[in-house]
Amino acid sequence: xxxxxxxxxxxxxxxxxxxxxxxxxxxxxxxxxxxxxxxxxxxxxxxxxxxxxxxxxxxxxxxxxxxxxxxxxxxxxxxx
Amino acid sequence: xxxxxxxxxxxxxxxxxxxxxxxxxxxxxxxxxxxxxxxxxxxxxxxxxxxxxxxxxxxxxxxxxxxxxxxxxxxxxxxxxxxxxxxxxxxxxxxxxxxxxxxxxxxxxxxxxxxxxxxxxxxxxxxxxxxxxxxxxxxxxxxxxxxxxxxxxxxxxxxxxxxxxxxxxxxxxxxxxxxxxxxxxxxxxxxxxxxxxxxxxxxxxxxxxxxxxxxxxxxxxxxxxxxxxxxxxxxxxxxxxxxxxxxxxxxxxxxxxxxxxxxxxxxxxxxxxxxxxxxxxxxxxxxxxxxxxxxxxxxxxxxxxxxxxxxxxxxxxxxxxxxxxxxxxxxxxxxxxxxxxxxxxxxxxxxxxxxxxx
Numbered sequence: 001x002x003x004x005x006x007x008x009x010x011x012x013x014x015x016x017x018x019x020x021x022x023x024x025x026x027x028x029x030x031x032x033x034x035x036x037x038x039x040x041x042x043x044x045x046x047x048x049x050x051x052x053x054x055x056x057x058x059x060x061x062x063x064x065x066x067x068x069x070x071x072x073x074x075x076x077x078x079x080x
Numbered sequence: 081x082x083x084x085x086x087x088x089x090x091x092x093x094x095x096x097x098x099x100x101x102x103x104x105x106x107x108x109x110x111x112x113x114x115x116x117x118x119x120x121x122x123x124x125x126x127x128x129x130x131x132x133x134x135x136x137x138x139x140x141x142x143x144x145x146x147x148x149x150x151x152x153x154x155x156x157x158x159x160x161x162x163x164x165x166x167x168x169x170x171x172x173x174x175x176x177x178x179x180x181x182x183x184x185x186x187x188x189x190x191x192x193x194x195x196x197x198x199x200x201x202x203x204x205x206x207x208x209x210x211x212x213x214x215x216x217x218x219x220x221x222x223x224x225x226x227x228x229x230x231x232x233x234x235x236x237x238x239x240x241x242x243x244x245x246x247x248x249x250x251x252x253x254x255x256x257x258x259x260x261x262x263x264x265x266x267x268x269x270x271x272x273x274x275x276x277x278x279x280x281x282x283x284x285x286x287x288x289x290x291x292x293x294x295x296x297x298x299x300x301x302x303x304x305x306x307x308x309x310x311x312x313x314x315x316x317x318x319x320x321x322x323x324x325x326x327x328x329x330x331x332x333x334x335x336x337x338x339x340x341x342x343x344x345x346x347x348x349x350x351x352x353x354x355x356x357x358x359x360x361x362x363x364x365x366x367x368x369x370x371x372x373x374x375x376x377x378x379x380x381x382x383x384x385x386x387x388x389x390x391x392x393x394x395x396x397x398x399x400x401x402x403x404x405x406x407x408x409x410x411x412x413x414x415x416x417x418x419x420x421x422x423x424x425x426x427x428x429x430x431x432x433x434x435x436x437x438x
Contacts, residue, residue, distance in 0.1 A: 005163065005164050005165070005166060006163045006164070006165050006166070006207070006211050007165070007166045007167075007168050007185075008142070008143075008165060008166070008167045008168070008188055008203060008206065008207060009168055009170050009185050009186065009187045009188065010139070010167055010168065010169055010170070010187065010188045010189070010190045010203075011169065011170050011172065011187050011188070011189055011190070012135055012138070012169060012190055012192060013189070013190070013191050013192035013193075014131070014135075014192060015169075015170075015171075015172050016189060018172035018173065019170065019172040019175065019187070021172070022172045022173075022175045022176070022177065023175070023177050023180060024177055048189050049188070049189060049202060050186050050187060050188045050189060050206070051180075051186070051187040051189075052185075052186045052187070053180060053181040053182075053183070053184055053185075056181060057181075058177065058180065058181065063202065065205075065251060065252040065255070065256075066256070068202065068205055068206065068209070069209065069226050069229065071186065071206070071209075072206070072209035072210050072225075072229070073222065073225075075184070075186055075210065076210060076214065076217070076218065
């Protein structure tokens with residue numbers, strides 16, 4: 001059976017600031033206005049989990065397990 | 081076999097230990113990744129290398145251990161797609177917002193840390209939740225999907241980093257034992273019972289894979305949620321029965337249609353397993369059963385192989401599994417070695433529901 005490859009794209013802590021700037025989120029982040037797209041908690045250095053595109057915008061999730069589960073649902077377009 | 085051994089002795093032995101090690105790593109690239117992560121962790125003690133080494137350690141630890149786990153899973157569930165995982169660092173300097181929006185990919189944040197456990201939990205969970213059984217998961221209910229993801233991630237952690245299983249359960253499962261999520265815990269516990277009884281968890285995953293192949297690309301059907309729920313209850317009841325206890329062994333849903341045939345009652349046992357062959361021909365074959373699971377003690381595997389040969393015109397052997405499992409005698413658990421034959425009806429279509437809904 002042919003092996004397929006999946007890729008986990010990741011950003012390392014040291015480059016997180018650069019990534020936030022590249023994606024146009026840094027200002028909101030430093031102002032405390034960047035929120036988890038699922039639970040709406042304020043995103044901080046400690047709880048930032050992942051970035052994903054949704055409906056033409058860059059969304060961010062926090063590290064709460066429920067939000068991580070919901071992230072899979074959103075990116076795969078699964079049934080809610 | 082003797083030729084192969086002779087070949088190994090003549091060709092490999094002169095090359096020595098180094099060649100054997102190289103051959104081992106060539107056949108097990110995930111082991112190379114795990115050893116690389118250990119090496120980078122050691123190198124992180126040198127100040128001049130610390131930044132690069134920690135980064136590499138985080139990358140290879142996650143990548144290698146997920147690949148190591150999926151390799152084991154594939155030996156038990158070879159019908160699952162064989163996927164290798166690569167962890168790739170994004171380069172923020174090259175990444176542009178329009179490209180990110182167009183690619184549709186998730187970027188996971190990984191910490192620069194000496195303690196990689198939290199990274200590992202989040203990376204594993206992301207992988208399991210987005211890649212495992214992704215066809216079927218599109219159609220099953222949210223709570224069923226989450227229970228599978230939590231259960232499999234727990235198994236991955238148990239194998240690769242057992243010291244963090246409790247942390248994972250405390251953070252991910254236990255907070256969700258509130259009333260509204262109690263279904264999730266019920267399912268999680270049921271998967272544990274199915275796996276402890278061995279071969280019924282295999283049957284569950286196999287049926288989900290068949291289901292995914294059937295429905296993928298079609299519309300979402302609430303019937304599927306109910307059917308998967310019934311499937312779990314059905315298997316759980318069999319897994320927890322006492323020896324000799326009569327429970328239904330045929331599942332005839334809209335999408336999943338299978339029969340479990342237990343081989344082993346000694347007074348019926350003949351070398352050719354004629355009693356079971358006759359039962360399959362008269363009761364199973366005329367119905368719309370698509371998959372036949374023959375289960376029995378390893379001691380009667382010859383009989384089971386004979387039965388599968390007798391019904392080969394109707395059912396082809398997809399795979400066999402031999403496994404140590406737990407069964408119950410008068411409520412007390414006991415360990416036995418069991419054998420499972422998965423037989424699929426010849427020419428069965430995997431597209432569309434098995435039967436037309438009324």
